[in-house]
Amino acid sequence: MQEELVFINCTDDRKELLNELLASVIDNCVADEYTMRITLKNDSWDTISRIKILQQFTGNYIEGKKENTNA
Amino acid sequence: MKNNDIRKTLKQCKKAAENGYKLAKKQYKSLNETMDASSSKIEMTLAHINSSNCYVSEATDSLVEQLANTRELLGKISYSQNEDIVDLSEKLSTFSITLFGKTMAGKSTLMETLTNGDGASIGKGAQRTTRDIRTYTWNNLEITDVPGIGAFDGEEDEEIAFAAARKANLILFLITDDAPQAAEAECLGRVIELGKPVVCVLNVKSSIREGENSKITLRNIEKAFDDERLETLKNQFMAFASLGGEIWDDIPVISVHLKSAFLSLKTENKELSKILAEASRINQLKARIIEEVETHGKYYREKNFLDIVSISTLDIYEKLLYHANENRLLSEIIKDKKSQLDLWIKKYKRDSLNQVDSFITGIEAELKLELPAFVEQHYDDEDVAKAWNELIVQKQINERTKSLSDTFIEHADDRIKELARSIEKEIQYFSKIGIDGNVNIPKMHRIFDTKKAWDWGVLVAGGGGTLISGILFFLESPWAGPVGWVALGISVIGRFGSWIFESRGKKEERAKKKLEENLVKNIAEISEALRKQLKSVVEQVFKGQLDAQSKELKRIESLIIYLADTQRDLALGLQPNLLEQSKQVLEAALKLIFGGRWYTKRIERAARIPGKLLVAQFNENSSIPVKKRRSYGN
Numbered sequence: 263m264q265e266e267l268v269f270i271n272c273t274d275d276r277k278e279l280l281n282e283l284l285a286s287v288i289d290n291c292v293a294d295e296y297t298m299r300i301t302l303k304n305d306s307w308d309t310i311s312r313i314k315i316l317q318q319f320t321g322n323y324i325e326g327k328k329e330n331t332n333a
Numbered sequence: 334m335k336n337n338d339i340r341k342t343l344k345q346c347k348k349a350a351e352n353g354y355k356l357a358k359k360q361y362k363s364l365n366e367t368m369d370a371s372s373s374k375i376e377m378t379l380a381h382i383n384s385s386n387c388y389v390s391e392a393t394d395s396l397v398e399q400l401a402n403t404r405e406l407l408g409k410i411s412y413s414q415n416e417d418i419v420d421l422s423e424k425l426s427t428f429s430i431t432l433f434g435k436t437m438a439g440k441s442t443l444m445e446t447l448t449n450g451d452g453a454s455i456g457k458g459a460q461r462t463t464r465d466i467r468t469y470t471w472n473n474l475e476i477t478d479v480p481g482i483g484a485f486d487g488e489e490d491e492e493i494a495f496a497a498a499r500k501a502n503l504i505l506f507l508i509t510d511d512a513p514q515a516a517e518a519e520c521l522g523r524v525i526e527l528g529k530p531v532v533c534v535l536n537v538k539s540s541i542r543e544g545e546n547s548k549i550t551l552r553n554i555e556k557a558f559d560d561e562r563l564e565t566l567k568n569q570f571m572a573f574a575s576l577g578g579e580i581w582d583d584i585p586v587i588s589v590h591l592k593s594a595f596l597s598l599k600t601e602n603k604e605l606s607k608i609l610a611e612a613s614r615i616n617q618l619k620a621r622i623i624e625e626v627e628t629h630g631k632y633y634r635e636k637n638f639l640d641i642v643s644i645s646t647l648d649i650y651e652k653l654l655y656h657a658n659e660n661r662l663l664s665e666i667i668k669d670k671k672s673q674l675d676l677w678i679k680k681y682k683r684d685s686l687n688q689v690d691s692f693i694t695g696i697e698a699e700l701k702l703e704l705p706a707f708v709e710q711h712y713d714d715e716d717v718a719k720a721w722n723e724l725i726v727q728k729q730i731n732e733r734t735k736s737l738s739d740t741f742i743e744h745a746d747d748r749i750k751e752l753a754r755s756i757e758k759e760i761q762y763f764s765k766i767g768i769d770g771n772v773n774i775p776k777m778h779r780i781f782d783t784k785k786a787w788d789w790g791v792l793v794a795g796g797g798g799t800l801i802s803g804i805l806f807f808l809e810s811p812w813a814g815p816v817g818w819v820a821l822g823i824s825v826i827g828r829f830g831s832w833i834f835e836s837r838g839k840k841e842e843r844a845k846k847k848l849e850e851n852l853v854k855n856i857a858e859i860s861e862a863l864r865k866q867l868k869s870v871v872e873q874v875f876k877g878q879l880d881a882q883s884k885e886l887k888r889i890e891s892l893i894i895y896l897a898d899t900q901r902d903l904a905l906g907l908q909p910n911l912l913e914q915s916k917q918v919l920e921a922a923l924k925l926i927f928g929g930r931w932y933t934k935r936i937e938r939a940a941r942i943p944g945k946l947l948v949a950q951f952n953e954n955s956s957i958p959v960k961k962r963r964s965y966g967n
């Protein structure tokens with residue numbers, strides 16, 4: 263099994279990290295000191311993995327939810 | 334690859350393993366230092382919770398249980414990491430390949446084929462053949478056969494299989510060309526999450542009869558290898574990945590006819606042996622295994638040690654953050670409910686006091702309405718006090734007062750129970766909607782037991798009962814309270830006024846007026862006494878119970894926030910370990926891709942989801958060596 267290797271170049275600022283990792287799938291993001299609640303355009307394994315990566319980098323709990331397409 | 338070539342590769346693999354072992358020991362030591370600090374934090378938090386003056390023990394018990402579970406988990410992780418590192422260190426020279434697959438997938442056949450065995454371990458029919466781990470050597474590689482997965486009642490077998498897989502450098506995952514099963518795909522998913530490199534072996538099955546014409550045999554085997562059919566099967570199996578939002582397209586799948594491969598070794602007919610071996614495509618599989626070892630072996634061996642520490646560290650890091658978040662959400666629910674309760678209490682008090690006023694105004698009006706007739710009838714009655722008391726008893730003032738008090742108590746009790754139910758409902762709701770479905774997180778424990786935690790109505794009823802008794806006593810005993818005392822005054826005035834000096838008519842008028850004045854005064858005193866009693870009930874319910882519940886909610890909210898902060902602190906304590914572990918895996922991967930160590934200083938941090946994604950964050954001013962994504966592993 264292959265692990266995908268991704269290079270990013272940014273500071274530790276969580277906004278930058280968020281953009282580097284998830285910019286293409288973010289619909290909305292609300293954050294406080296502890297958590298980041300993200301509405302996502304998709305919830306593929308790649309997106310979920312990136313959320314978990316962001317969680318490791320930031321120390322925030324990341325709650326990702328797929329946007330309601332029926333709305 | 335020749336044997337001496339693989340020996341050379343395996344020597345290099347051993348060096349990589351030694352490096353991995355050294356790094357894993359270092360990581361383990363560092364992680365244990367973090368865990369020691371965590372233990373102190375846990376003990377402090379436990380002491381804080383235990384010393385709280387919460388009287389809802391279910392709440393504190395649940396929080397203590399969460400912490401105790403965390404402490405136990407940390408202990409278990411430390412123990413199992415150490416055990417696994419020691420186990421692996423005893424096999425530094427060994428490149429381990431584990432055969433994984435459902436029962437009857439052909440694992441034992443592959444093993445017998447690779448080791449030129451006698452076929453004794455190969456199963457017949459649907460029986461399980463491998464209940465224990467068996468290890469053989471092929472081409473200086475250690476091949477481990479584990480119990481099949483997906484068998485009925487085979488949980489224990491699966492545990493054994495996964496425990497072996499955790500220590501493997503490479504997994505050969507066997508599937509068959511009959512209908513792919515979701516259970517197999519689920520197991521493959523679990524293997525991938527262990528960060529293990531996988532080569533999928535599709536065992537093509539077509540019956541071969543001994544003594545059969547070799548041309549017919551060959552034709553049957555070639556037919557079984559129909560590309561379109563196998564591609565469909567492969568796609569069907571890989572489609573299971575998409576159900577979990579994953580993509581397994583990059584897992585190599587090697588099709589092989591294991592039975593003919595095994596029979597090729599057993600037949601004495603050299604020509605048939607050659608035909609069977611070639612038709613089975615076993616050599617392609619062998620070549621793929623060797624290629625895998627040669628190209629990625631060093632990385633796999635180093636990573637194997639690092640994964641022992643990093644996978645369990647990531648697991649507990651995610652669990653701690655999840656729990657911290659869950660508890661913080663819970664604290665917000667409780668805070669919100671407390672605010673609702675406080676608002677309701679204010680309204681309750683205001684409404685209750687208004688009700689008291691209306692009730693007393695009504696009683697006063699009723700009694701005053703009786704006055705003209707009563708005065709007319711009793712102005713010269715020696716037993717006027719007795720008659721007045723009888724009238725009051727007839728009006729059932731006592732019963733009506735008690736009923737109103739009960740309403741206050743029941744109303745407050747209902748509200749608290751409703752609040753408890755709504756808190757519980759929301760807790761259950763948000764426990765179910767945790768986003769992180771991929772992480773196996775224990776369900777939130779119930780903080781509130783409605784019946785136990787909020788059953789204070791009994792206490793209120795007891796207190797209220799005492800007050801009502803007081804009212805009863807005071808109303809029923811003519812000499813014990815204001816009613817009796819005033820009634821006595823009425824009686825005395827009736828008998829000893831300036832009765833004898835005035836005309837009868839005037840005397841009657843004066844007596845009636847005096848009696849009426851005294852009765853009005855008495856009604857006012859009764860009203861005041863009732864007001865005092867009812868307000869006391871309202872205050873009792875408000876201060877003794879509702880306010881106490883509000884304060885208890887605040888205490889619980891504070892404790893939950895304290896616990897959430899502790900869990901987050903524990904996670905943040907592990908974060909540097911986790912990032913360092915990922916960085917070391919990244920370094921091993923970059924060594925594989927680019928060679929050398931020029932990149933090390935450029936890496937700021939790395940984070941990793943084993944088997945799926947590794948992200949390297951480079952220094953702000955460094956250029957990224959390869960802009961595009963690179964895959965590594967196989």
